[in-house]
Amino acid sequence: MAKETIAGLAKRLGISKASVSYALNGQPGVSELTRRRVLDLAEELEWYPSSSARALSRSRAGAVGMVLSADPLLIGTEPYYMGMLAGIEAALAEGDMALMLRMVGKDPAQERRTYERWAGEGKVDGVLLFDHLHDDPRPALLDRLGLPFVLHGAPEAEWGTPFSGTTTDHAADAATIVEHLHQRGHRRIAHISGPRAFLHEEERIRGVRTSADAHGMEVVPFEADYALDAGHDAVVALVQGPVHRAATAVVFGNDLMSMGGLLALRELGLRCPDDVAVVSWDDSLHCRLASPSVTALFRNPGMQGRVAAELLLALLDTGDIQTRSMPRSELVVRASTAPD
Amino acid sequence: MAKETIAGLAKRLGISKASVSYALNGQPGVSELTRRRVLDLAEELEWYPSSSARALSRSRAGAVGMVLSADPLLIGTEPYYMGMLAGIEAALAEGDMALMLRMVGKDPAQERRTYERWAGEGKVDGVLLFDHLHDDPRPALLDRLGLPFVLHGAPEAEWGTPFSGTTTDHAADAATIVEHLHQRGHRRIAHISGPRAFLHEEERIRGVRTSADAHGMEVVPFEADYALDAGHDAVVALVQGPVHRAATAVVFGNDLMSMGGLLALRELGLRCPDDVAVVSWDDSLHCRLASPSVTALFRNPGMQGRVAAELLLALLDTGDIQTRSMPRSELVVRASTAPD
DNA sequence: AGGGATCACTGAACCGGTTCAGGTCTCACA
DNA sequence: TGTGAGACCTGAACCGGTTCAGTGATCCCT
Structure with missing residues (x-):
């Protein structure tokens, strides 16, 4: 036919x-x-x-783009991404928009070139941006390219030009975690964060310190890179370093590092939670299945993705620039911080 | 400008x-x-x-589609999908093709409507098909719609019309697992498979039985649905049923069920591997992190996805219909089948 | 009855590429 | 010197929608 x-x-x-x-x-x-x-x-x-005929005459691609620029190995194991993806996809489908997914390595140039091409080809109408960095070059780049974007996890602070995005109250999340540990009797904790290059990690670090100060607790900060081994090595370094003596709890920036930390504790003959309690800043099946199961902050990645996508749809549709703050995350208390 | x-x-x-x-x-x-x-x-x-102008005049979308029709909850926790996605995306990017991802629930009608729309709108040039079913209606549908497709995990048996796809020698995989268990001294094993509606599960079940027969071992088959709880409940049912006495090892159809099984064993006061050994048909970080860590078949999802995507690219490019068989999977031996 | 507004509809231009059927021009060869 | 081949290039049609300006017809209001 x-x-x-x-x-x-x-x-x-x-x-x-x-x-x-x-x-x-x-x-x-x-x-x-x-x-x-x-x-x-x-x-x-x-x-x-025909979608291409439509796209051509409307000058609208009917798709939004998203570049995952993390280490491929990390992407594969981080359940956070997949959950978010599901939320994004659901929201986009409702708005009759397709999702263009691109996975590139840690190379920022690759990410830049992808945006340049997408913009030039008119392949996407807008993009979703994640993991905001210090002096992030991407918003300016996208502005120059004329590509609307939504910043997922935008800084709370004001910005040069107005932008659309979701904000998370990392200080509140930090308080939730720290207060829980305080209540469990911990007075000196270690905080193994992700790279400080990420704005949200800065905010978390600040939040943890503030909350700890307020409760008269001490914090040992430690920067790592979200990988399983990073969590492991951080714990080893902490324990073997001079600061160990008093740190009775460790907060990890994500679930993978928490798992690595748990492995390290086991190797070192330390018991969790008796010797060292553990909290993960991301919840996932890993936390549930670990032994001991790990107390974790549930940040609802599916919902976050959905909201970010909805913001982008609104931006594309009506040009509405708006920010939405995420509801406060919930701490799922498990065995790793059980009262001795 | x-x-x-x-x-x-x-x-x-x-x-x-x-x-x-x-x-x-x-x-x-x-x-x-x-x-x-x-x-x-x-x-x-x-x-x-402009990609849309190009698409219009070439009558080619420059994209391929993929419908993930599993339970959203499962998709989020199954690392297998994410790994495959990365491989697919990498291959497609090399061939300058975009990936159109759609996640729908377990509803087959939704999947069908997605294909109909994609075909009607000319939004994708071909699709990747997963999890081949008994009397799968999808190949015929796609043929009718004129959408080329590649069947990932195609049946070894011959097919009505020729088709492009990847094949896996599930019998060989089964033999790998069964022989390992035999070598470890097991003589009666349980096999908790995914739904028999999937052709590959049928093949695995047959493979396990064949190999077990060859080694004079007994198999207790059990059908479940890939979910964590399904693995858990299956183990409980097995142990409480009359057949338990002799089953000394359990083979699970995926990593999630293996984890569920491990939880059940712990609850039941059975020790792994001393009382019951465990093998997972999929490897993932879960298997590595569990305690005991779980012996698992590494099927290299990234490579599988890459090959499937390459087949589709070839099919679209030259019309070449071909099947490629996956290299034999490797068993990663871990503590859950350690020699007592 | 006349004038304007509204409604239903149409022809044609347009979006930005690809592609086909020629048109020159040059050069080799008989 | 004529002819055919080949290289380089062009105008125009085409892909399949959207949209604008314009045409009748109908209706309402004074």
Whole structure:
């Protein structure tokens, strides 16, 4: 069968292409009767308008892009991404937008080139940005390219030009964690964060310190890179360093590092939670399954992804620039911080 | 700045649109000099051809689709999917194809409607198909829709019409697992498979039985659904049932069920591997981190995804229908089957 | 009855590429 | 010198939608 087109439908119904188009898109300019006839015929023929023709004439791709620029190994094991992806996809599907996913290594140039190409080719109408960095070059780049974007996990502080994004109150999350540890009797804790290059890690570090100060607790900060081994090595370094004596709890920046830390504790003959308690800043199945199971902050990645996608849809649709703050995360208390 | 187009480039260079197009696409019909001038100008202007215009005139979307139709919860926790996705994406990017990802629930109608729409809209040039079912309606549907597809994990048996796909020798994998258990002294094993509706599960079940027969071992088959709880409940059912007495090892169809099984064993006061050994048919970080760590079959999801994507690219490019068999999986032996 | 507003509809231009059917020009060969 | 081949290039049609300006017809209001 030859592919149907709008011209074909028009001919069958004895009306013009324009009328068909108006009818299909719910626009005024056609009678209810005509509209029905068009819609019925389209349904009967199982016909859908060509997305590329539409994209061309509307100058709109009907897709949004997302670059995952983390270490591929990390992406594969981080359940956080997949959960977020599901939320994003669900929201986009409702808005009839496709998701263009690109995975590149840690190379920032690759990410930049991807945006340049997407913009040049008109392949996406906007992008979702993650993991905001210090002096992040991406917002300026995207502005220059004319690509609208939503910043997931935007800084609370004000920004040069207004932007759309989700914000998380990392200080509140930090307080939740620290207060829990305080209540469990810990007075000196270690905080193994992700790279400080990420703004949200800075905020977490600050939040932890502030909250600890408020409760008269001491914090040993330690920077790592989210990998399993990083968590492991950090714990080894902490324990073998001079500061160990008093740190009775460790807060890890994500679930993978928590798992690494747990392995290290076991190797070192330290018991969790008796000798050292553990908290993870991300919850996941890993935390649930570990032994001991790990107390973790549930940040609801699916919902976060959904909200970010909805913001982007709104931005593309109406140009509305807005920020939405995420609801406070919940701490899921498990065995790793059980009261001795 | 106004958006550049091919007409703009042509005017700047004083040549025709056609020549620019030929030059850009490496087609004959232009001199080397002209080609260079065009390419240089395009680079200088950071210009890329509009993907939608290209898609329209070539009648090719430049994208392939993939529907993940598993339980969203499962998708999020199954590292297998993410690994495969990374491989697929890498291969597609090399072939300058985009990936269109759609996540729908377990509802087959949703999946069908997605294909119908994609085909009607011309949104994708082909699709990747997973988890082949008994009497799978999808190949016929896609044929009817004129959408080329690659079947990942195709049946070894011959098929009505020829098709492109990857095949896995599940019997060999089964033999690897069973022989390992035999060598460890097990003579009666349980096999907790995924749903029999999946062809590959049938093949695995057959493979396990065949191999067990060959070694004079007994198999207790048990059908479950890949979820964590399913693994848990299956173990409970097995242990409380009349057959338990002699089953000294359990083979799980994926890593999640293995984890569930481990939890159940712990609850039941059974020790692993001393009382019951455990093997997982999928390897992942979960298997590595569990205690005891779980012996698992490493099936290299990244590579599998890459190969499937490459097959699809070849199919779209040259129409080549071919099947590629995956290299034999490797068993990663860990503590859950340690020699007592 | 006349004038303006509204409605239903249409022809044609347009989006930005690709591609086909020629048109020159040059060069080799008979 | 004529002819055929080949290289280089161009105008115009085409892909399949959207959208704008314009045309009749109908209706309402004074």
